[in-house]
Amino acid sequence: MPKAPSLALDVQLAARRARFPSRAKVRRWARAAMRRPADVTLRVVGEAEGRRLNRVYRGLDRATNVLSFAYGRGRGGVAGDIALCAPVIRREASRQGKRLEAHYAHLVVHGLLHLQGYDHEAPRAARRMEALETQILAKLGYPDPYPG
Numbered sequence: 001m002p003k004a005p006s007l008a009l010d011v012q013l014a015a016r017r018a019r020f021p022s023r024a025k026v027r028r029w030a031r032a033a034m035r036r037p038a039d040v041t042l043r044v045v046g047e048a049e050g051r052r053l054n055r056v057y058r059g060l061d062r063a064t065n066v067l068s069f070a071y072g073r074g075r076g077g078v079a080g081d082i083a084l085c086a087p088v089i090r091r092e093a094s095r096q097g098k099r100l101e102a103h104y105a106h107l108v109v110h111g112l113l114h115l116q117g118y119d120h121e122a123p124r125a126a127r128r129m130e131a132l133e134t135q136i137l138a139k140l141g142y143p144d145p146y147p148g
Contacts, residue, residue, distance in 0.1 A: 004031055005077070008039040015046040018086035021101050029105045032136050033112035037077030040115065042084065042108065050085030063088050066107040068114035082111035098145075102137075106145040109136050 009030055011023050020026075026042065045053070050063030057067065063085045070080040084107055093103040113129055120126035134144050 005034045006037040007031055007034060010041045012041065012043040014049065015044050015086040018044050019090070019100060020044050020086065021104055025101070025105075026108060029108040029140060030112055032140055033109040033116075035116055038112070038115065039077065039079040040112070041081045042111070043081065044084050044086050047085065047087045050083065050088060053083055065089050065092060066111045068111045070115050070117075078115045080115040082108070082115070084108070084111070098143075102142045102145075105140060105142050106133065106137060109133055 007027070007030060009027055011026055013020055030038070030040065030042075047063050050067075051061065053067055054060045054062060054064050057069070058064075065085055065088045067083045068080060069082075070078060072079055084104070089103055089107060090100060092098075093100045096103075110129075110133055113132060118125070118129045118132065120129050130146050134146060137143070137145060
């Protein structure tokens with residue numbers, strides 16, 4: 001059995017009342033998404049910080065669920081930051097009828113795939129990334145985040 005890629009994961013809780021899952025669960029989700037070694041900081045932010053990050057780095061004046069910032073690749077690995085906006089994620093989960101934990105799992109996986117070079121800009125790339133997300137989440141025991 002091949003050895004799992006190494007993971008250095010720093011989790012920062014900067015949002016009040018985030019109801020964020022345990023660090024052990026987050027580490028499990030991250031490991032499931034990794035295809036190569038990674039050094040990642042995952043920061044759970046509030047609405048104001050999420051909005052500021054999205055405005056500064058994407059030019060959109062609104063908070064979004066997840067942002068990924070890749071800082072390079074070296075020695076076969078990846079390094080970067082992932083920002084998860086707790087209020088946006090909570091609203092989305094409620095509106096979409098998803099368990100909050102399952103939505104967080106999906107967005108952690110999604111963010112880590114972005115750090116590894118996956119994207120969803122073109123239809124073919126989006127189908128590839130979504131299929132991989134669905135496969136990873138199924139192995140973790142979560143439903144398809146892109147039903148029907």
